[in-house]
Amino acid sequence: MTRPPQDRAFFLRRSTDIERVKQTGRRLQTPLFNLVSCTSELPYARFGIVVGKRFGGAVARNRAKRVFRELARQVREHVVQRQDLLVFPRREALRVKHRTLHDAWTSALRHEGLLTSGSGLRCDHSASV
RNA sequence: GGAGUAGACCGGAUGAUCGCUCGUGGCGGUGCGCCGCGGGAGGAAAGUCCGGACUCCACGGGCAGGGCGCUGGGUAACCCCCAGGCGGAGUGAUCCGACACCGGCGCCACAGAGAACAGACCGCCGAUGGCCGGGCGAAGGUCGCAUGCAAGCUGAGCUGCGGUCUCCGCUCGGCUCAGGCAAGGGUGAAACGGUGGGGUAAGAGCCUACCGCGUCUGUGGUGACACAGACGGCACGGCAAGCGUCGCCCGGAGCAAGACCAAAUAGGAGGGCAACCCACACGUCCCGAUCAAAGGGGUGGUUUGGGAACGGCUGGCCCAGUCGUCGCCCUCGGGUAGGUCGCACGAGGCUCAGGGUAACCUGAGCCCCAGAGAAAUGAUCAUCCCCGUGUCGGACCAACUCCGAGACGGGACAGAAUCCGGCUUAUAGGUUUUCUCCAGCG
RNA sequence: GGUCCCAUCGUCUAGCGUGGCCUAGGACGGAGCCCUCUCAAGGCUCAGACACGGGUUCAAAUCCCGUUGGGACCA
Numbered sequence: 001m002t003r004p005p006q007d008r009a010f011f012l013r014r015s016t017d018i019e020r021v022k023q024t025g026r027r028l029q030t031p032l033f034n035l036v037s038c039t040s041e042l043p044y045a046r047f048g049i050v051v052g053k054r055f056g057g058a059v060a061r062n063r064a065k066r067v068f069r070e071l072a073r074q075v076r077e078h079v080v081q082r083q084d085l086l087v088f089p090r091r092e093a094l095r096v097k098h099r100t101l102h103d104a105w106t107s108a109l110r111h112e113g114l115l116t117s118g119s120g121l122r123c124d125h126s127a128s129v
Numbered sequence: 130g131g132a133g134u135a136g137a138c139c140g141g142a143u144g145a146u147c148g149c150u151c152g153u154g155g156c157g158g159u160g161c162g163c164c165g166c167g168g169g170a171g172g173a174a175a176g177u178c179c180g181g182a183c184u185c186c187a188c189g190g191g192c193a194g195g196g197c198g199c200u201g202g203g204u205a206a207c208c209c210c211c212a213g214g215c216g217g218a219g220u221g222a223u224c225c226g227a228c229a230c231c232g233g234c235g236c237c238a239c240a241g242a243g244a245a246c247a248g249a250c251c252g253c254c255g256a257u258g259g260c261c262g263g264g265c266g267a268a269g270g271u272c273g274c275a276u277g278c279a280a281g282c283u284g285a286g287c288u289g290c291g292g293u294c295u296c297c298g299c300u301c302g303g304c305u306c307a308g309g310c311a312a313g314g315g316u317g318a319a320a321c322g323g324u325g326g327g328g329u330a331a332g333a334g335c336c337u338a339c340c341g342c343g344u345c346u347g348u349g350g351u352g353a354c355a356c357a358g359a360c361g362g363c364a365c366g367g368c369a370a371g372c373g374u375c376g377c378c379c380g381g382a383g384c385a386a387g388a389c390c391a392a393a394u395a396g397g398a399g400g401g402c403a404a405c406c407c408a409c410a411c412g413u414c415c416c417g418a419u420c421a422a423a424g425g426g427g428u429g430g431u432u433u434g435g436g437a438a439c440g441g442c443u444g445g446c447c448c449a450g451u452c453g454u455c456g457c458c459c460u461c462g463g464g465u466a467g468g469u470c471g472c473a474c475g476a477g478g479c480u481c482a483g484g485g486u487a488a489c490c491u492g493a494g495c496c497c498c499a500g501a502g503a504a505a506u507g508a509u510c511a512u513c514c515c516c517g518u519g520u521c522g523g524a525c526c527a528a529c530u531c532c533g534a535g536a537c538g539g540g541a542c543a544g545a546a547u548c549c550g551g552c553u554u555a556u557a558g559g560u561u562u563u564c565u566c567c568a569g570c571g
Numbered sequence: 572g573g574u575c576c577c578a579u580c581g582u583c584u585a586g587c588g589u590g591g592c593c594u595a596g597g598a599c600g601g602a603g604c605c606c607u608c609u610c611a612a613g614g615c616u617c618a619g620a621c622a623c624g625g626g627u628u629c630a631a632a633u634c635c636c637g638u639u640g641g642g643a644c645c646a
Contacts, residue, residue, distance in 0.1 A: 018503090050503090058175095058544050063507090066149095070508045073148070098509065 012048030021086045034088040045079040047072040048086045064089040
């Protein structure tokens with residue numbers, strides 16, 4: 001198993017990649033965010049966060065991207081490989097407490113079958129031990 | 130104490146866990162990881178409204194265009210800042226001001242009598258001239274009377290008295306007219322100075338005092354300007370964020386500027402190879418009598434010329450014209466994706482001293498203080514701080530108020546993108562200084 | 572990041588350079604009435620806007636400044 005070597009490659013940045021996911025991916029809508037996923041040829045999963053201008057000012061957009069990047073980093077060890085994921089945050093996500101957002105995030109990924117069989121907490125324990 | 134005024138400053142704090150990015154040192158490694166250390170958003174980073182630095186282009190001057198506009202200073206520069214003048218607002222501290230020029234062109238709707246070297250509606254006067262009426266005086270004409278005069282009568286004349294008419298003079302009244310006036314009313318945003326007194330027919334800068342205005346002189350000030358005096362005697366309306374005039378300033382574009390490296394694909398320039406047919410020259414072979422020559426045929430495809438075919442362009446199409454030779458190889462140049470630089474030591478910051486009313490300047494010492502790239506500077510939790518809501522307990526008879534505890538909710542505006550100096554706009558809450566006004570106490 | 576432009580009824584626009592009878596005109600659309608057996612067409616009537624805030628001026632949709640919201644271009 002080849003781990004993604006650095007944080008920069010873990011996120012989708014090029015507009016051609018993002019357009020490809022938007023064209024061919026399957027979608028999931030929740031009150032806090034939208035999720036688009038499709039398969040890729042790379043041996044690891046990648047995340048992309050898209051926040052448009054309609055979301056708000058620069059401060060709100062930056063904060064949304066930071067929060068969802070952090071959520072992506074927390075689950076990055078447990079995501080099924082060869083997947084490109086695109087997240088569209090909604091404005092409600094910044095008003096809600098972090099605990100509820102985190103629960104909605106993990107349950108959405110689990111519902112799409114994107115998490116590996118092992119639970120996130122157990123993986124954390126085994127890695128630390 | 131309350132209300133205000135002008136500045137300066139802060140813009141939640143601490144800790145734990147997990148992370149991002151840059152620099153640097155070490156280790157592995159070969160251009161990527163791991164570990165240690167250090168740095169990591171703002172007063173507005175914003176709007177992009179001004180002014181610069183920097184880069185490229187242009188560079189000889191003018192016009193055009195744009196900007197600014199009281200004075201003096203500061204500055205790299207400024208639509209900036211400081212100090213002052215003038216005008217306005219406020220009881221005041223203070224605040225506000227595109228604050229040069231109306232000579233030329235243009236505009237000043239509606240209303241109003243009249244709106245730009247204006248005008249006379251209502252109104253006032255009617256002095257002067259005229260008209261009408263009354264009174265007084267004087268002169269003349271005419272009529273009547275006579276007790277008058279000259280010789281007796283008549284007439285005429287003269288004289289006296291009365292009536293009437295005309296003219297003249299004085300005076301009173303009226304008002305239509307000629308005319309005088311612009312004080313008052315009314316219109317308007319604005320009506321050709323204001324107030325008091327005199328003056329007059331009524332009035333009027335007509336005269337005068339003060340104020341305002343203009344001109345001149347003097348004094349003070351670097352200057353804007355202020356003050357004083359004399360004279361003039363209201364003649365000179367407003368608008369330049371209307372055209373314009375005067376003075377000063379400005380070359381254009383912008384870091385997506387610009388410099389360098391450089392895939393794939395397409396295409397450009399040069400060279401080489403290959404490539405259909407014909408003709409000429411040439412090389413070679415054969416025939417041509419034994420050699421040689423003229424001549425003929427085959428072959429090669431080095432060179433030249435022509436043609437055909439195909440494709441592109443002009444063209445709606447044909448004709449016609451024109452350009453190219455499709456494939457392969459080499460070299461060169463431009464250049465896209467992408468990458469590197471520009472890119473953070475600067476009109477830098479802090480402290481002290483000196484000069485200056487101040488903006489600011491000078492000197493000394495110390496410091497290095499963000500550099501990302503769809504874009505880092507964070508996420509979560511805990512404790513504390515501040516504000517609001519309602520609860521409980523205590524002080525109190527109760528209310529108000531104060532103290533304490535724990536619960537819930539909230540903590541502004543807002544995110545560097547080449548960099549500085551400003552302006553403008555957004556902003557919860559808090560600290561502090563100056564001054565003013567009001568109220569109370571001593 | 573930089574450069575530039577625009578904003579008028581629900582929609583498309585005129586008026587803005589030269590400020591004044593602008594109480595802002597027109598078309599389509601909307602509402603009501605008439606006509607018709609009914610609908611359409613036609614006729615009549617009505618409602619409906621100068622993005623916002625200051626300034627200049629006697630007077631601002633128009634001139635000047637700022638704010639807000641849209642749009643275009645630059646590798």
